[in-house]
Each structure stands twice: as structure tokens, then as C-alpha cells.
Amino acid sequence: MELSSLLHQLQLSSSSSSSSSSSSPEKPLPSHPRPPITEVLPQLQEKLIGSYKKASDCETTALIGQIEQLFQAADPHWLFSLDSTNQSAGLAAAYGGLAAALIGRAALPLCEPDSGPPPARHYQEVPNRARSVCSALNALLDRLGDWEREGGAARRSLLRSVAPPCWVLAVTHLQVEAWTSSASRQAAARLQGALLRAGGWRDPAHFLMGDEREEEEEEEEEGGRKSRGMLGEILDVLQPELSKDRWQQCEAVKFVFSWSLLQVTRPSLSPLLPRLLPPSLLLSDHYRPENCMLGVRCLHHIVVNTPAAELLQYNRAEVLYQALYKHLYTTEAAVIQVVLSCLLDLLLVLEKPPSSLAPPSPPRRPGRHDDVLRLLLTHMEAEHKVVLRRVYASALPQYIERMGIAVCRHLRRVERVVLGYLEVRDPPEERSRLAMLKVLEETLKNAWPRMDSRVCVLLRCLLRLLLDVSSDSELCDSVRQQLMNRTVCCIKLLDSCSHTVQPLLQQVDSSCVSPAVLSCLATVTTATQR
Template sequence: MWDLLQNESWLGEEELNRMMFSLFFLHLSRMELASLLHDLHLSTSSEEEPLPFLPPITELLSRLQEELNGSPESCSLIGRVEQLFLAADPNWLFSPASQDGGWAELKAAYASLISALIGCAALPLCDDDCSPLSVAAYKSIPARATAVCTALTALLRTLGDWEKGVGTRKGATSLLIAVAPPICVFAVTHFQDQVWTSTASRAAAQHLQEALLSAGGWRDSAHLLMGDTEESRGILGEILHILQPQLTKDAWQRCEAMKLVFAWTLLQVTRPSLSPHLPHLLPPSLLFSDHHRPENCMLGVRCLHHIVLNTPAAELRQFNRAEVLYQALFKHLYTTEAAVIQLVLACLLDLLLILEKPPSCSSSRRKPCRHDDVLRLILTHMEAENKVVLRRVYAAALPAYIARMGVAVCRHLRRLERVVLGYLEVRDPPEETTRLKMLEALQKTARAAWPRMQCRVNALLRCLLRLLVDVSSDTDLCDSLKQQLMDQSAACIRLLDACSHGSVQHLLQEVDSSCCSPEVLGCLATVTAMTDR
């Protein structure tokens, strides 16, 4: 054949070289295929017939599955599977032996083969929920995962090209949709930076995910999961079906990867696609949030917060789901893990809007509600807290809760005053986050509950004046931060003056100028001048 091509004068040199290389690769690939079929006892080839009669692809896939499941050292066979997907004729690879039930049989055969491939890089299971496995337990996983990712990438690229071409004309009912869910789960398991991955395995898994998106014409992972039309439907339901048996109360802690795959999947899905799958998404999230390990608890709270933000309020109220969420989150306010409390407070703020109206928008009687319960517990913990990291978390969350309470914050003014006074007296270097947040909280309180602030002006004003003096004499503070603290303090003083109908003016006149720096006197003069106007 090569001699005949060389004798064709109409072929250019470049095209001739390309055709000769294609023929060489085709010859080599058929030899590889013949060798693979012979090794699997599916070939009757001989020296006179070097190219075998091809059996039905389902028979080959079944034998490959048996070999992969029965071979403890199957990396070499995985490489040959990759060559099969790269070299064999796509019409033979992806066409059923018969049209009657043939597509279902072909999908089942590919699903079984993919399951066997993925099983070659399966993660070991934990014995209990007390502690994760050591790094040594995952020593062999990255190399196996890399080989499997490479083989599956070859399959997806060949399948994607075939389905975009002749596959649709042959009546295929999307073989890609059948194989995509387990491949997606495997890719997500291995492209994350975890103890069972390496740089090479993460790169291979990322390439596998990209090949999956390209094969199906999906824009990104969210489009892959949710879809948008009948022609481009998502695979979220199928992925949850795969994960569901491993996300039960007794099973989810045995495999470290499953919770991460579930969380990745959930966080990709937004409304309105999340609601139909809520019965399958809510229970695992609650299980994670209820775990004693902080990292699992935080993962669960993030999942719950995503559900709250992306599910209609009516659906969360149905079957008392919102109340279950509230009780599950509220108990975490008693923990001492700052990272957990930070996530819980943010989630509760959004969940409370689903459970009830904001107190500032309720009826004139303004009955106590869950907002009061949360704010009361926050203030109680803040008053006795001495850990800097927890004080920062509480202080950062307080302004938003005060703004939500509105005038109903009057029910908590006594405890709130003690908290504000206590927190403003304590330095919080280097960024003074706590003091700035407490000044913001005081301003929101003064605006919302101004009729009740007059009796508290004296104590608050003394605290703010001490703060101004301390800040002006603090040499460790940068000029911008010092100016920010003084500006916020001045804003609080102006609000207190407005709440007390100008009585702050009289008190400021009694300030001994000899005890104050020029910066403080200038700040107070600015307050007085703006108040006069």
C-alpha cells in the first residue's frame, strides 16, 4: 500500500507523509487489538489470518470487566483498555449488536466496565469514625487513579466525537449520559487536593472532567449537573443515586471522599434545580453538620446554608424542614469552635427570614421570637467570652443581627450596653476589628432604639471619650486605622447627641482640654460644629 501511495504523483509530500503515518498507526492499532482479543480468548486469528474476526463489543467489554475485577495488578490492562478506545473503530465500539434491546445492553456493558475501572483506584475504607486513615494507606492510589483517568479520557474523547457525528444518526439514545455520572464522581474525587491525590493524579482528573464537559457540550460543571433543555439535560439525579448508598448514617464516615463529592455537587446546584432533589440533599447535610469533628460540621453547615439560599421559603417550611434546620444550627451556638460559630451565625441570619418576619416589620406588639433567642444567646456569650478569636466572630456578626431586630432591640439594651462598653475598652491589634464592629453596632442601635438611648448617654459617652484618648496615644496603630476609629467614634457621639436632644453638647463642654491631645480636641470640635449645623 505504501508503494502504491508513493507512485501517486498527484499527492503532495506533506499529504503523503500524513496518509502513510495514518496507515502505520491503523496497522499498529489493529495489531494491538488482535493481541488484546487473543489474550482475552476472544480471537481465532492465526498466522494466515493475522487480523481477527471482531466479536460483539459487549462480549469484549464483559471480558475486560472480569479481568479488571480479578486482577490485583491491573495497571497494564488499564493501559491496553486506553489503547482500545483510542485505536478501535468507533462504529464497532459504540454500536449495539441488535437494535431491539441492544442499546440497553450496550449501556449496561459500558457501565460495568467503567465501574471495574474505577474500582481499580477505589479508596480504602475507614474502620470507624474516630479518625481518618493515614497517608500511607493511600500510597498506591494516585498512580492507579492517573491510569484510570487517562483511559476514561480516551473513551470520552472517542465517544464524544462519535456521538456528535454518526452516533445521532444511528439512533443512539445518548450513551454518554449513561456513562457520565460515575465518571464525574470519579473525577471530582481525584481532582481535589487531598491525601489520596498527587499533582499528576489531580491533573489527570481535571483533564478527565474537561473531557467529559467537552464530550457532552456542557459549558461548565453546573451546566453538567443541572442542564437547561431536554437535549442538554443534567446528571444531578444520577449522581445522587450513585452517592446515596454511601451517605447513610452508618456509611458516610467510612470513605473520606464521599462527603467532599457530595458537597461539591450540592454547591454547584442553584435554584430552581435544587428543589426537586431536596429530599436527597438535606439529610446528608444534616448528618455532616451534626458530626463531632469541626471540619465535618463546617462542611455540613456550608451545605445547609447553600440549601437555605437556593430553596423557596415555602418548600423549606413544608414538613417543618425549616424548624429542623433551626434546631440543628442553634445548638452549635454553644460550641467553642470559632469557625463553626461564624458559619452558623451567617446561616441562621438567612434561615430566620424563612421562619418568621423580621421583628422590625412585625405587628405593633412585637412579640419575642427566634430572633430574640439568637441575639440573647449571642450577647450572653459575648459578655463572658475572653478568647480573642471568638470575640471577633461575635463582634462581626452583631451589627447584622441588630439591623434585623430594628426597634425590637430595645428588649436587649441592658445586656447590649454592657457588651459594647466591655468590648470598646479592650484593644484588638493589629486591625482593631472588634472595636470597629462594636462602633458599627452602637450606631445601628442608636438609630433603631433612639427613644431609649437618652438614659444611657453618660456611660456610653465616657466610654467613647476614653476610646478617643486611647487611640490618639496608641503608637502601634497606623494613621489610617487611627483615623477610622476616631471617625467612627465621632459618628457615635453625634448620634448620642441626637438621641439625647443635644445634652451631649453640655457634657462635651466639661471636657478638660489639658487632658486631651490635639487630635481628640479636633475630633470633638468637629462633632460640635456638625451638631450645631
């Protein structure tokens, strides 16, 4: 369809010809001069906003389709033209307003706070709306890409105005959620690809982070096209919806925020740290496990990709520690797993690891590593749920390794936990037992001078484990071999800690054990080096 016919169909005209148009509305538009784009865009925006309240869904979709045809048929020189009264900032603002009006058509309906995720029927009309809006914005970005050679600074200004809301729309519908369909996800993927092509960005990370600051300054001086990241502009769009009172009303905002944040690495994360921490803490503090886990993952990403000095500034690291530590009292296994992983990296920011202190150094006072390990061991002793036991057991070896010789402060509790977990089967992979054997290995290596008084108890437990594993027909051969090898390794380390192991092993009655166990014990009794 020709541009003049489209403008006539949309009932758009210039202000200079409005009087003649009103007197003869049937008269075709080609007899009048084509209106400037700065007059067309506000009229389109008003029509879109008015259609939300008055027109039906089909009529609004038809209007969006006409806008898409307008972008496809129009010449880029007219779409992005600048005259004496139209500066680049005004043109960018006009396109930004139109993009916001289009995206408002695909906005998700609001939810009731603290009511849980709404049912799928709550979003049944959203996928079709999003598909038509993505298609219209895709056409605009394609035309903007055609204007690449001649746009210059005006094109970059316009792109930075349109890109943030387009990004938010695309990421919102890239997720496999209740408000998306396969068609809307494909449309969102095409919109994201068109956005990256229009700006010359390599991938989403390049879009959000831009080029390095030093290269950017050099290129700007030379008139190049190095771009800075768009994460700040994305946060400007999301900020009103990320407040404490409003973030639960839109289910998509947390996914857009977290997805965008997880694409950004150092050093681009540090300048926006004051704007990234509050929403992440807000999510991590929520009672719903899925929201809490999402917030903790965001906090973990921030901890890993922010210099320690920046986290220590303004007591940020302490705030993060307190927010995470309280989650160790929850009974949600998935939450505890991500919290323990995040704490392991955060503790390195707050204090030096105990294992890094050489023995000649003065005695170290108990710190946050001790607090976390003490609470972890306390919960492990009384825990009976299999899922939680596996989570605790998988995390404990890393904390024991981090403690080094300082594990002696927790030796009695570690011993009780190890003995208790080695006695209980955990089929089919025996992850808890394997992890406890790793804990025992690390403890024997670091606290060997304190092991002489514990030889009888530990050796009895390890021998019983060998017997149980060798006679367990439900275990696969690979898992059985791993358990037996780890057990023998612990017995060898125990033998290195004390001279009483060999006499005790010689008292084993060979008629009561299998040949496989005897073969394992033979490798210990023949070892002479201590």
C-alpha cells in the same frame, strides 16, 4: 497497535469462535471475525474484577493501559455499534459496568469510622492508580465525542451511563488531599474536560443542572440536544456511600457531594431537596469541626437557593433551625462563624424580620431572632478568647440591624457587651472595636428614645476610647482614623438622642487631651441640628 492484535493480546474472542480459539491459542485472531463489542466489554470487566484479587498492581495497571489502547485504536462504529440483538440500553449498561470496574481500581481504601483522618501513607498507591484509570476513561470519552454526529439517542444514553462515575472519579482527585498528587489532579482535570466536551456541557454547573426545563421540553419535541442535569445520577452513585453507617469509611465522598452541591443553584436544587438535606445534616452533626463546617456550608447553600415555601414544607426549615442552633454552644470559632451566617438567612424563611414591622403594628412577640440574639449576647459577655470575640463581634452588627426597634428588648445586654468590647484592645486591625462601634450606631438609630438614661455611661466610654486610640502608638494611621471617625459618629448620634451631651462635652478639660481629640469634639459641639 492494531485492534486485532490488541484483542488477541487481551485474549478476547467471540462466543462463536471460542472453541477454535481454545484448540489453537497461538493462532492469531485476524483469521476469526472481530467479536461484537457487547461480548468484549463483559470480558474486560471480568478481567478487571479478577485482577483485583489475583494479579499484582503492575499487572492490573498494564491491563488498564491495554484497555486504553483498545479505546484509542478501535473505530467508533465498532465501539458503539448496535445490531439486532444489541439495544442502546444494553450497550449503555455494558459500558457503565466497565467504567465502574475501572473506577473501582482507583477507589480509596476504607477508613475506620470515628478514627480521624488517616495518614498520607494510607493512600500512597491511590494517585498512580487514579492517573491510569483517568487516562483510560479519557480515551473512551474522546472516542465517544468522535461519534457525536451519528450517535443520536444511543449516544446520549451511553453518555448518561458513563458520565456519573467518571464525574465522581474526577472530582475525587481534583481536590488537594492526601490521596492525590499533582499528576493525578492533572489527569482528573483532563478527564473532567473530556467529559464536558463529550456531552457538549459548557461547565460543571451546566453538567449538573442541564438546561431549563421549559427549553428542554421544547427541544425534545423538536429533536434537539438540550440536556437535563446529571445531579440526580451523581447522587445515585454516591447514595450507598452517603448513609449514616458508611459515609465515614471513605474520606472522598463528602468532598464529591459538597463540591457538586455547591455548583447547583435554583431552580435545579428544589426537585432533589429530599435527597440533598439528609447528607448535609449528617455532615453538620459530626463532631469533627471540618466535617461540621462542610455540612453547614451545604445547608447554607440549600437555604439560599431554595424557595422559602419549599423549606417550610414538611417542617424542613424548623429542622434546619434546630440543627444549627445547637452549634451556637460550641467553642470552635470557625464553626460558629459559618453557623451564624447560615442562621441569618434561615431566620428570614422562618419569620419576618423585626425591623420590617412598622411602629403602628401591634406589639410583636419574641421570636427566633430574639432567641439567637439573646444567646449570642450571653456568650459575648463571658467570652475571653480573642478569636471567638472577633467572630461574635463581626456577626453582631447584622443581627442588630435585622432587629430594628425590637433591639430595645435586649438593650441592657447590648449595652454591657458594647462597653466591655470597647474597653479591650484588639490589635492590629481592631476589628472587634470597629464592629462594636457599628453595633452602637445601629442601636442609637433604632432605640434613640431609650438612650437618655444611658448618655453618661456611653459618652464616658466613647471619650475614653478617643483618648486611648489617639495615644496608641501601635495602631497604623488608617485604623486610628477609622476608630476616631466611628467614635465621633456615635457621639453625634448620642447628641441627637439627648440634650445633655453638649453640656457634658463642655466640661472636658482641654489641657488633658490631645489636639486630635479636641478637633474631633469640636465637630460635635458645633453641630446644631438634632
